[in-house]
Amino acid sequence: MARTKPSKERRSDLLDAAESLVLTHGVDALKIDDVVVGAGVAKGTFYLHFASKDELLAALRDRYVERFVARQRQTSDKETGIARVQAWLLAGITEYLSDTRLHDVLFRHESHAAQPVDQPRPNLAIDALRDLLEETALLPDPGATAIALYHVMHGIADHILHAPHDRRRLLDEASRICQALLET
Structure with missing residues (x-):
């Protein structure tokens, strides 16, 4: 059984976590640390997909x-x-x-x-x-x-x-x- 998800799936997990957080707390309160916890990934994984919070919001x-x-x-x-x-x-x-x-x-x-x-x-x-x-x-x-x-x-x-x-x-x-x- 594979231990990692495909890149596209990880990106989707990050977007899903961020979407949930902005709906709950708003854009201003969005923190990368909360996104990675919500997606169940390491912080480095976030930066494989997005260069910044602004890039995440654009996505x-x-x-x-x-x-x-x-x-x-x-x-x-x-x-x-x-x-x-x-x-x-x-x-x-x-x-x-x-x-x-x-x-x-x-x-x-x-x-x-x-x-x-x-x-x-x-x-x-x-x-x-x-x-x-x-x-x-x-x-x-x-x-x-x-x-x-x-x-x-x-x-x-x-x-x-x-x-x-x-x-x-x-x-x-x-x-x-x-x-x-x-x-x-």
């Missing part, structure tokens, strides 16, 4: 977005044409509203000022939406349309958190905005 954000986008893709792949993009958008709103805690803990602390202007960090969700738009519609600038729809999704989700009675009306409007942007 947690990436994993969050990868899961989020996978759920959107799974929902949207059941549709075709404009309905596919509408399903992606509505799935994103629903997914975000299902549990905002991890999103808010991870992304509330992210500093855009620390990113070099000439090397911006990619937004995996916008990139995935741009790819979906390129597969689905003939648009003059799928990247710009992806940014606009992403912010529609995010803004509607945020508004629904504060005004749940507007949910149906805003979900309908998200679908209408998709329709208007994608019909050519």
Whole structure:
């Protein structure tokens, strides 16, 4: 029986432990020593996967977005044409509203000022939406349309958190905005 887990599994264990800790105590209280204890690994193992706490947090954000986008893709792949993009958008709103805690803990602390202007960090969700738009519609600038729809999704989700009675009306409007942007 092997005594060590594969590297990918160890990395996942570290991310799982860190996620649990940030949900319980917040980002500011996150300590590498607590992460390695939670993952059941030596501190040196942490540094095989991450150079710093900031790199760990970036990996947690990436994993969050990868899961989020996978759920959107799974929902949207059941549709075709404009309905596919509408399903992606509505799935994103629903997914975000299902549990905002991890999103808010991870992304509330992210500093855009620390990113070099000439090397911006990619937004995996916008990139995935741009790819979906390129597969689905003939648009003059799928990247710009992806940014606009992403912010529609995010803004509607945020508004629904504060005004749940507007949910149906805003979900309908998200679908209408998709329709208007994608019909050519």
